[in-house]
Amino acid sequence: MTARRRRRFGLHAKVIVALAVGAALVSAVLALSTFFFVRRDLVDQQISSILRQTYADARLVKLELGAPSAHIGNALASLAPANGALAFVHHGRKWYSSSASVSGKTIPRGFTRTVDRGNTAEQRVTLDGTPTLVVGVPIPSIGVEYFEEHPLTELASTLRVLATVLTTVAIATTVGGALVGWWTSRRLVRPLDEVVLAATDIAGGTLDRRVPADPDLEPLVESFNSMVSTLQERIERDARFAADVTHELRSPITTISASVELLGSYAGSLPDGASFAVTTLRLEVDRFSRIVQELIEIAGMDAGAAAVHFTDVPLADLARATAAARRPPVPVTVAGDAGRLVVRGDKRRLRQVLVNLLDNADTHGGGAVGMAVGVAGGSDAGVDGRAATITVDDAGPGVPVEERARIFDRFYRGAASGRRGATQGTGLGLALVAEHVRLHSGTVAMGDRPGGGSRVTVKLPVVEP
Amino acid sequence: MSPADPSSGRRILFIEDDDHMRGILAVSLRQEGFHVQEAASGEEGLQALHEHGADMVLVDLRLPGIDGFAVTRAIRRDTDVPIAMVTASSDTYDVVAGLEAGADDYVVKPVVAKELCARIRAMLRRVGGTSSNASVQRFGTVEIQREAGVVRRDGEEVPLTVTQFRVLCELAASPGWVVSRAQLLDRVWGYDFFGDDRLVDFHISGLRGKIERDPSSPELIVTARGLGYKLVPPT
Numbered sequence: 001m002t003a004r005r006r007r008r009f010g011l012h013a014k015v016i017v018a019l020a021v022g023a024a025l026v027s028a029v030l031a032l033s034t035f036f037f038v039r040r041d042l043v044d045q046q047i048s049s050i051l052r053q054t055y056a057d058a059r060l061v062k063l064e065l066g067a068p069s070a071h072i073g074n075a076l077a078s079l080a081p082a083n084g085a086l087a088f089v090h091h092g093r094k095w096y097s098s099s100a101s102v103s104g105k106t107i108p109r110g111f112t113r114t115v116d117r118g119n120t121a122e123q124r125v126t127l128d129g130t131p132t133l134v135v136g137v138p139i140p141s142i143g144v145e146y147f148e149e150h151p152l153t154e155l156a157s158t159l160r161v162l163a164t165v166l167t168t169v170a171i172a173t174t175v176g177g178a179l180v181g182w183w184t185s186r187r188l189v190r191p192l193d194e195v196v197l198a199a200t201d202i203a204g205g206t207l208d209r210r211v212p213a214d215p216d217l218e219p220l221v222e223s224f225n226s227m228v229s230t231l232q233e234r235i236e237r238d239a240r241f242a243a244d245v246t247h248e249l250r251s252p253i254t255t256i257s258a259s260v261e262l263l264g265s266y267a268g269s270l271p272d273g274a275s276f277a278v279t280t281l282r283l284e285v286d287r288f289s290r291i292v293q294e295l296i297e298i299a300g301m302d303a304g305a306a307a308v309h310f311t312d313v314p315l316a317d318l319a320r321a322t323a324a325a326r327r328p329p330v331p332v333t334v335a336g337d338a339g340r341l342v343v344r345g346d347k348r349r350l351r352q353v354l355v356n357l358l359d360n361a362d363t364h365g366g367g368a369v370g371m372a373v374g375v376a377g378g379s380d381a382g383v384d385g386r387a388a389t390i391t392v393d394d395a396g397p398g399v400p401v402e403e404r405a406r407i408f409d410r411f412y413r414g415a416a417s418g419r420r421g422a423t424q425g426t427g428l429g430l431a432l433v434a435e436h437v438r439l440h441s442g443t444v445a446m447g448d449r450p451g452g453g454s455r456v457t458v459k460l461p462v463v464e465p
Numbered sequence: 466m467s468p469a470d471p472s473s474g475r476r477i478l479f480i481e482d483d484d485h486m487r488g489i490l491a492v493s494l495r496q497e498g499f500h501v502q503e504a505a506s507g508e509e510g511l512q513a514l515h516e517h518g519a520d521m522v523l524v525d526l527r528l529p530g531i532d533g534f535a536v537t538r539a540i541r542r543d544t545d546v547p548i549a550m551v552t553a554s555s556d557t558y559d560v561v562a563g564l565e566a567g568a569d570d571y572v573v574k575p576v577v578a579k580e581l582c583a584r585i586r587a588m589l590r591r592v593g594g595t596s597s598n599a600s601v602q603r604f605g606t607v608e609i610q611r612e613a614g615v616v617r618r619d620g621e622e623v624p625l626t627v628t629q630f631r632v633l634c635e636l637a638a639s640p641g642w643v644v645s646r647a648q649l650l651d652r653v654w655g656y657d658f659f660g661d662d663r664l665v666d667f668h669i670s671g672l673r674g675k676i677e678r679d680p681s682s683p684e685l686i687v688t689a690r691g692l693g694y695k696l697v698p699p700t
Contacts, residue, residue: 250553250574255486258493258578265496289575296554307558311662312691321658348555351659 015185016178023177024170031166039159050085050133050150051122057087058137058146065142072096072144083154088147090116107134107147115145124152131156191217195224207232242299249296253289260285287426294428298410301435308346308439312463315341315388319373322354326368330358335374341388343460349436353444356429357392357456363425365394365454376459387442387459393449404446408434433458474500475589478519480510480536481551482528486576493578499585507531511539514546521588523581524568525551526559534566541567545626547588551576555661564667569628570654571661587655588628602637604685604696607676609637618676628653629672632665636686636696645693669694 057079064075072089076098079087088104089096090112095104106127114121115136122135131152138145191214201209210228211221260282267275316334323330343350354371361368376387399407406412411427437444442460449455477499481487484505491501502517504510507528514522522540526533537548549570550563560571572584602609608617611634616623625633631653636644650660653668673680687695 251483251486254575255483255489257575258486258489261578262489262493262496293575300554309555309661309663317658325657347659347662 012182012185012189015188016181019181019184020174020178023180024174027170027173031170035159035163035166038162042155042158046152046155047122047133050148051135053082053085054135054137054146054148057148058139061087061089061144061146062139062142065139065144084151086149088149090145090147091143102149104147107136107149111136112145112147115147188216191221195220198224198228202228202231207235239300242296245296245299249292253285253292257285257289291426291428294426294432297432298428298435301439308349310344310346312342313345313347313350315343315390315460316373318347318350319354319371319390322351322358323371326358330368331370333370333372335372338373338375338388341373341375342463343388343440344463345440345460346436349439353433353436353458354390354392356433357458360425360429360433360456361392361394361396365396367395369393369395369453375462386462388462390458390460392456392458393453394455395453398448398452398454399446407446408444474498475520475585476500476502476518477585478502478504478510478514478517478522480504480507480522480524480528480533482506482525490576490578490581494582494585497582499582507533507536510536514540514544519546521585522546522548523551523572523585524548526563527553534562537563537566537568541626545624545630547627549584549588560661560663561667564663567626567671569626569668570664583655590655602640604637604640604698606678607685609633611637616676623675625672625675628668629675632668633672633676633696636694640696640698643689643692643695648693665694 060079061075064070064078065072072091073096076087076089076096079098086102087098088107090104097104108123108125111121111123111125111134115138118138118140120135120137122133124131124133126132127149133150133152134147135150136145136147191211194214195211195217198209198211207228210225214221260278263278264282267278270278316332316339319332319334323332358368358371370393372389372391372393374389374391376389408430410431412431413427434444437458437460440460442458444456444458447455447457477494479487479491479494479501481490481503482505487503487505491503494501502513502519504513507524507530510522510524513519524533524536528536531539533550537550540546540548547570548568549572550559550568551574552559552563552571553574555571555573563571570584570588572581600610600612602611606619607623610616614630616625616630616633632649635649635652646662646665647658647660649665650656650662654660654664656664669686670680673683673686677683677685685697687697689695
């Protein structure tokens with residue numbers, strides 16, 4: 001059960017993880033490629049627009065400085081570079097800037113040299129932590145180089161927003177994948193739950209239980225149901241066979257015992273030898289009859305064909321009625337608080353429990369010396385809730401500890417009882433006791449009687465009034 | 466077969482297909498003073514009952530041809546004669562089905578001759594004039610004439626089986642008092658503590674079906690849960 005559940009949750013988790021990981025991978029690839037494409041596009045656009053502006057500004061500077069009495073500072077001031085851009089003019093060794101606070105010396109040396117040699121160039125640098133595009137245009141006709149610095153903060157923040165949006169979408173997709181996985185696996189597992197429930201019911205004896213048709217699990221449901229049908233047929237066939245055997249054996253036993261009984265009523269007028277034979281025959285037929293009945297009973301239980309007929313049984317009355325029918329009657333003690341104990345049980349089977357225990361005491365324990373009904377203490381009840389105990393004591397030598405559990409096995413004969421005496425049990429009596437008690441959710445144990453002999457204790461759950 | 470002796474022998478019809486078993490049990494019953502009519506099949510049994518009648522019928526449930534259930538139902542259609550069924554086990558559904566078919570009691574194989582005789586005697590016992598002296602009792606629209614063995618409802622005679630009549634009389638003997646299942650089993654069927662409660666419950670339900678206005682919510686024969694039944698006295 002535990003193993004099955006663990007595996008089931010394993011499947012559950014696996015489906016969830018697989019779908020979540022799948023969703024995460026797909027969304028990550030999509031997000032990353034989107035991000036890189038968009039970034040490349042945006043950067044390209046911005047760079048070309050910056051270049052266009054710088055060239056235009058450079059042309060303007062060239063015009064301004066081409067005029068007589070031109071002043072570089074005025075020319076720069078007439079420019080209005082947009083978006084916080086800065087303009088610089090490099091003339092000889094001197095730098096002129098559009099801003100009083102920023103000097104052209106911030107532009108990397110290598111870059112300045114490239115432009116000095118007459119090449120137009122652009123470069124991305126980080127100035128004071130701000131990503132910046134530096135563009136340089138040589139204006140050889142007037143012997144200056146024109147530079148502009150364009151901060152790329154706006155682009156960076158756009159890209160940050162994009163990255164945030166894409167990450168959020170990727171996470172949402174992953175969670176969505178996990179949710180879909182959870183839902184799917186639940187749908188996947190739910191029909192299996194149905195199968196598990198059905199299997200539990202069937203194990204509990206509800207043999208006509210079937211798993212309802214489920215399109216998702218059609219082959220499983222079909223083969224499961226057909227397996228149960230086969231099983232049910234088999235069990236019913238076994239039960240029917242047991243019932244048939246029951247019927248077939250009981251009639252001849254009736255005939256034989258009735259004949260022997262009739263013969264026995266003439267025992268007085270038979271010669272000694274014949275009379276002895278009839279008496280022996282009577283005892284053996286009686287024993288044979290009991291063996292067969294107990295075998296049939298046990299076979300019926302094995303086949304799951306035990307039809308139990310539960311009623312409320314007053315335990316003290318049960319014990320007294322059983323004990324009173326013994327020859328000689330067995331004394332019964334009922335503890336003060338046990339007189340009103342009622343168990344939910346099958347009267348016939350409970351009587352058989354007591355009769356078999358008394359028979360066992362008579363056959364193997366030197367005779368039953370007493371029967372007692374009591375209430376089991378809370379901690380040692382051994383069964384759920386309050387329990388009633390019935391004990392049967394005998395005056396025999398007791399049963400060795402190592403044999404006490406096995407004594408309830410079928411046809412078990414203890415080391416001490418190797419001799420086949422005149423009065424013998426059926427070898428099934430105690431096994432049947434154990435079966436009946438189990439059927440009543442009780443326990444049975446062989447122990448010592450204080451003062452010698454053995455004591456069998458049966459504990460049965462009590463019906464609370 | 467010995468001739469019927471109405472003074473000592475009550476007539477028992479024994480329907481059983483196993484010749485040996487039927488033969489030896491018939492001998493045992495005859496030794497006890499009963500007059501036994503044997504039948505080897507359901508058909509033969511119904512024929513014999515029709516021709517000779519019987520004070521009691523003993524029928525095996527598993528018969529070739531028409532089975533014991535059908536035989537029981539067929540007998541119940543015509544007469545209220547006590548029927549005991551012979552079944553292989555008290556646990557099988559045979560008992561329930563047999564009681565539903567109209568059987569009054571059952572014996573389980575292997576049948577012990579002495580027990581069988583005790584059962585038969587209990588079934589043949591007449592209704593005794595027990596604690597109640599009134600020979601006619603009224604409970605609402607139901608009237609019980611104990612001596613005549615007649616029960617009327619709204620003036621019309623209700624056909625009760627012998628066992629149903631005896632159960633009703635036991636309840637009527639102490640109107641308003643709960644009679645336990647064990648008491649009914651003892652007084653009607655002659656069982657000790659180990660009698661089968663189902664016998665009582667089945668016959669109570671059969672009885673209700675015949676005398677209650679609405680058998681599903683009985684007003685006359687009321688169940689005292691866990692205790693037994695009582696007959697509600699006239700108000």
